[in-house]
Amino acid sequence: MNGHNCELNEEIRNPSNEPEVSEYIWNIAKIPEVWQELSNLSHNGEDDISKKDNNNFETSFKHNFDVAGIAEEFADCHGCSQRDKRVFITAALLHDIGKVEVDPKILTSKEKISEHDWKKISQHPGEGWKICQRIAANLDDPEMKKEMSNIIAEIVLRHHFYVETGGYPPVEYLHIKEEPDEERLVKDLAEKISMFDVFDAIVSKRSYNQSIDKNMEEVRDILNSKFPDQVDVTEFLVNNFK
Ligand SMILES: [Fe+2]
Ligand SMILES: [Fe+2]
Numbered sequence: 001m002n003g004h005n006c007e008l009n010e011e012i013r014n015p016s017n018e019p020e021v022s023e024y025i026w027n028i029a030k031i032p033e034v035w036q037e038l039s040n041l042s043h044n045g046e047d048d049i050s051k052k053d054n055n056n057f058e059t060s061f062k063h064n065f066d067v068a069g070i071a072e073e074f075a076d077c078h079g080c081s082q083r084d085k086r087v088f089i090t091a092a093l094l095h096d097i098g099k100v101e102v103d104p105k106i107l108t109s110k111e112k113i114s115e116h117d118w119k120k121i122s123q124h125p126g127e128g129w130k131i132c133q134r135i136a137a138n139l140d141d142p143e144m145k146k147e148m149s150n151i152i153a154e155i156v157l158r159h160h161f162y163v164e165t166g167g168y169p170p171v172e173y174l175h176i177k178e179e180p181d182e183e184r185l186v187k188d189l190a191e192k193i194s195m196f197d198v199f200d201a202i203v204s205k206r207s208y209n210q211s212i213d214k215n216m217e218e219v220r221d222i223l224n225s226k227f228p229d230q231v232d233v234t235e236f237l238v239n240n241f242k
Contacts, residue, residue: 071193091190
């Protein structure tokens with residue numbers, strides 16, 4: 001992805017095969033408790049899958065960083081508070097972490113997905129919520145612990161829950177926050193990460209989406225039909241990442 005209208009943090013790292021990301025994202029990714037889980041997404045340790053399948057895991061790893069990169073640019077262009085930016089980027093980095101619990105053969109299958117396999121895939125937001133709880137349990141800082149278990153985990157859980165047009169998990173699986181400001185933040189950031197996720201999936205042409213080209217009009221139509229109340233965010237994506 002390249003081309004942007006806003007100022008970007010130009011500091012990037014790419015030692016060996018690590019994704020090119022800003023220092024800000026890198027510092028979050030390298031929090032030991034976070035890195036321990038993220039690195040599982042890079043190499044899942046399965047012996048019986050082909051190199052191609054392993055590459056898909058590495059693609060998932062990179063995809064999480066790509067979505068975090070979009071979140072960072074959005075946060076910087078829209079003057080997010082430091083707290084909201086930190087939450088936004090951490091949740092973006094971890095949004096698909098639950099895929100470590102899905103058999104790579106299912107994730108990389110070119111066949112039509114069976115009902116059984118779809119059920120497995122659709123569990124990854126819930127698995128991600130559990131992994132965030134595990135990260136929270138290992139964090140020492142009480143503030144970070146609370147943020148991870150209460151807010152970031154919930155955003156991860158909701159990243160395929162589309163407010164307007166459906167999705168998963170069903171609404172009764174969400175933990176609606178009693179505090180209105182907290183609920184607003186979770187809902188808002190989860191919806192934006194959902195959009196960045198769909199956008200990145202389309203423009204990266206991942207294996208299960210190869211037929212969709214990078215035509216931005218098409219991307220705009222897909223996003224507008226899925227997220228009809230978020231036209232401004234769609235325009236931000238289409239105009240900043242070409
Ligand atoms: Fe996902
Ligand atoms: Fe994703």
